[in-house]
Amino acid sequence: MQMNSKIKTYVGFAINKGDVVLGLDNIKKCKKAPKLVMIASDASEKTKKEAKFCCQKFNAVLIECGNSVEELVAKPGVKVFAMYDNNLIKAIIQNLDEDFKCVEVVN
Helix, strand or coil: CCCCHHHHHHHHHHHHHCCEEECHHHHHCCCCCCCEEEEECCCCHHHHHHHHHHHHHHCCEEEEECCCHHHHHCCCCCCEEEECCHHHHHHHHHCCCCCEEEEECCC
């Protein structure tokens, strides 16, 4: 299955800027509130529940990724990550397709 190349590019830009936090434990420790959390659809139910809680705590958007989050961030073993850059997040949300499901939107 081909991954949405625009979303992969936007995530790559955020990684290069240092605006990405990898892993649920690191997201929980964030001092600066992330604006978007993306989670793999094959993550455990516990991880999904905790990610949703983090989104509510930080007023962040939660997106479930049907493809591999590991592939998006180019790091093996990563099931969840967070982003800060509002412009890149808006671009990602505008380019969501059938492989990405917006789970939680907080205003």
